[in-house]
Amino acid sequence: xxxTPQTEPLAKIKSKQIRELLKTGKRIDGRELDAYRPxxxxxxxxxxxxxxxxxSLGNTKVLVGIKVETGSPxxxxxxxxVLTVNAELLPxxxxxxxxxxxxxxxxxxxxxxxxxxxxxxxVDLEKLIIVPGKLAYVVFVDIYILNHDGNLVDxxxxxxxxxxxxxxxxxIVVGEDGEPKKTEExxxxxxxxxxxPVTIAKIGGSLLVDPVLEEENMASAKITIxxxxxxxxxxxxxxxxxxxxxxxxxxxxxxARRKAEEIREKILSSAGG
Amino acid sequence: xxxxxxxxxxxxxxxxDGRRPDELRPIKMKVGLLANADGSAYIExxxxxxxxxxxxxxxxxxxxxxxxxxxxxxxxxxxxxxxxTERKSPAPSRREIELSKIIREALEPVIFSEYYPRxxxxxxxxxxxxxxxxRCAGITxxxxxxxxxxxxxxxxxxxxxxxxxxxxxxxxLNDEEDKEGEADMPLAYIPxxxxxxxxxxxxxxxxxxxxxxxxxxxxxxxxxYEMQKQALKERYxxxxxxxxxxxxxxxx
Numbered sequence: 475x476x477x478t479p480q481t482e483p484l485a486k487i488k489s490k491q492i493r494e495l496l497k498t499g500k501r502i503d504g505r506e507l508d509a510y511r512p513x514x515x516x517x518x519x520x521x522x523x524x525x526x527x528x529x530s531l532g533n534t535k536v537l538v539g540i541k542v543e544t545g546s547p548x549x550x551x552x553x554x555x556v557l558t559v560n561a562e563l564l565p566x567x568x569x570x571x572x573x574x575x576x577x578x579x580x581x582x583x584x585x586x587x588x589x590x591x592x593x594x595x596x597v598d599l600e601k602l603i604i605v606p607g608k609l610a611y612v613v614f615v616d617i618y619i620l621n622h623d624g625n626l627v628d629x630x631x632x633x634x635x636x637x638x639x640x641x642x643x644x645x646i647v648v649g650e651d652g653e654p655k656k657t658e659e660x661x662x663x664x665x666x667x668x669x670x671p672v673t674i675a676k677i678g679g680s681l682l683v684d685p686v687l688e689e690e691n692m693a694s695a696k697i698t699i700x701x702x703x704x705x706x707x708x709x710x711x712x713x714x715x716x717x718x719x720x721x722x723x724x725x726x727x728x729x730a731r732r733k734a735e736e737i738r739e740k741i742l743s744s745a746g747g
Numbered sequence: 748x749x750x751x752x753x754x755x756x757x758x759x760x761x762x763x764d765g766r767r768p769d770e771l772r773p774i775k776m777k778v779g780l781l782a783n784a785d786g787s788a789y790i791e792x793x794x795x796x797x798x799x800x801x802x803x804x805x806x807x808x809x810x811x812x813x814x815x816x817x818x819x820x821x822x823x824x825x826x827x828x829x830x831x832t833e834r835k836s837p838a839p840s841r842r843e844i845e846l847s848k849i850i851r852e853a854l855e856p857v858i859f860s861e862y863y864p865r866x867x868x869x870x871x872x873x874x875x876x877x878x879x880x881x882r883c884a885g886i887t888x889x890x891x892x893x894x895x896x897x898x899x900x901x902x903x904x905x906x907x908x909x910x911x912x913x914x915x916x917x918x919x920l921n922d923e924e925d926k927e928g929e930a931d932m933p934l935a936y937i938p939x940x941x942x943x944x945x946x947x948x949x950x951x952x953x954x955x956x957x958x959x960x961x962x963x964x965x966x967x968x969x970x971x972y973e974m975q976k977q978a979l980k981e982r983y984x985x986x987x988x989x990x991x992x993x994x995x996x997x998x999x
Contacts, residue, residue, distance in 0.1 A: 706951040
C-alpha cells in the first residue's frame with residue numbers, strides 16, 4: 475500500500491530563499507534553470523562484475539554493477555535474453571534511507587531506469603539467446619545509491635547505460651552433445667542505443683532541470699523524459715503528488731530533448747561507446 | 748518458429764475490436780455499491796472490470812504516520828489472481844507497488860486533504876478482470892468513490908491511455924493493443940487545472956506524435972469526465988428518491 479510520505483522538514487527560511495531566487499531565474503547553487511550539475515563518469519570500477527560504472531551528479535553518487543549469468547528465457551519471450559534492473563537505496567547514502575526490502579521509491583526508480591533501457595532496445599536482447607526456449611544470457615543491472623543529493627533517476631540511468639556499454643560477456647558454445655559451455659573468450663554486450671533520461675522538477679511555476687535534494691523536497695512534482703539516440707521519446711514518468719499543465723509538459727519535453735543531446739555526447743566519450 | 752503477427756489496424760482503419768482510433772471502449776460506471784465502504788464505485792471499460800472502495804477520513808493508525816497539517820492518503824492497486832489469463836500471485840508485484848504509488852499521486856492533487864489533519868483516507872482498487880488500461884480505469888473509478896464518500900474534491904480525475912499501434916495513434920488500448928503495439932501512454936487529466944496528474948509512457952514516439960497523443964488523451968479524458976458526472980448524478984437521484992420515499996412512508 476502506498477502512503478503519503480512524511481517529507482524531509484526543510485527549513486522555512488531555506489525554502490523561502492529557493493522560491494525568491496527562482497523568481498529571478500536563479501537557483502541556490504547558482505545554476506541556470508536548465509543546467510545540470512557537473513557529471514563525472516568512471517567505468518570498469520568493479521573488476522569482478524562483467525560491467526560497472528560510477529556516476530557523480532554533483533553530490534549524488536551512484537554505482538552500477540552488471541552481472542551476467544545464463545538461465546532460462548522468460549516463458550513469454552522464448553527467443554530473447556533476460557534483463558532485470560534492481561535498485562538499492564543504501565542506508566549509507568542518506569539518513570532517511572533504512573535497511574530492508576525495496577520500498578516503493580526504490581522499485582519506481584528501478585522500473586523507470588528499466589523502461590528507458592528496455593523501450594529504447596539499448597541492449598539487443600535478441601542477440602542474447604543461446605538455445606531458444608532453453609538457455610539465454612541473463613543480465614542483472616544492480617543500482618547502488620552511494621550518496622543521495624537528488625535526481626537519483628538520471629544518475630542511476632546514466633550509470634546503468636555506461637556500465638552496460640562497458641560490459642563483456644563470456645562467449646558460450648553449444649557442444650555436439652547439446653550442452654552449452656563457457657569459453658575463456660569474452661565479447662561486448664550488444665548495445666544499439668544510448669537512452670538519456672532528463673528529470674525536471676516543478677517548484678511554483680518554474681521548471682528546473684536536475685533538482686538537488688532540497689529542490690526535490692519542495693517540488694510539487696517531477697517528470698522524467700527519456701530520449702533515444704534517434705530523438706524518439708522512449709519512456710516518461712511523472713512522479714510526486716502535484717500536477718503538470720499540458721503546456722508545462724510540452725516545455726519539459728523540449729528541454730529534455732535539448733539536454734539529452736548534450737549529455738549523450740558526454741556519456742559516449744567517457745564510456746567509449 | 749515464426750508466428751504471423753496479427754494486423755492491429757485493418758484496411759478500413761478500424762482496430763481489432765472494430766473501433767475507430769479515437770473511440771473509447773464501451774464504459775459502464777456505477778457509484779455506491781458496497782454497503783460497508785464510505786464510498787465505492789465500479790467501472791467496466793471493455794473487458795476490464797474494476798471495483799474501488801474508499802474508507803475515511805478516519806483516525807490514523809498507527810498514529811505516528813499521521814501528518815499535523817493534512818490527511819494522509821493510502822492507496823492500494825491490486826489485481827485479483829483470476830483477473831488475468833495466467834493466474835497472478837496475490838502477493839503485490841513490483842508493478843502493483845509502483846502503480847499504487849503513482850495512482851495515489853494522481854489522486855492527491857484533487858483532495859482537500861488539509862481539511863482533515865491527523866486522519867487518513869484509504870483507497871482500495873481491486874482489478875477483477877484485466878484487459879488493458881486498468882490503472883486509468885482504476886483512477887477514473889477511484890475519483891468517483893472519493894466523491895461518493897463525501898470527501899471534498901477540487902475536481903474529478905479522469906484517466907485514459909493513448910498508444911500507437913501499427914504506426915497509428917489510438918486511445919484506450921485493450922490488452923492486445925498494449926502488448927503488441929509500439930507505445931502506451933497512460934494519462935490522468937484534471938479538467939479544472941488543465942493539468943496531468945499522471946503521465947507515463949513506454950514504447951517509442953516522435954516529438955510530433957507525443958504532442959498529438961497529449962491532445963488525443965485530453966479529449967478522451969474529457970469524454971470520460973462527462974460519464975463520471977453522469978454516474979454521480981444517477982447515484983444522487985437514487986439517494987434523493989429513497990429519501991423522498993422514506994418521507995412519504997413516515998407521513999402515511
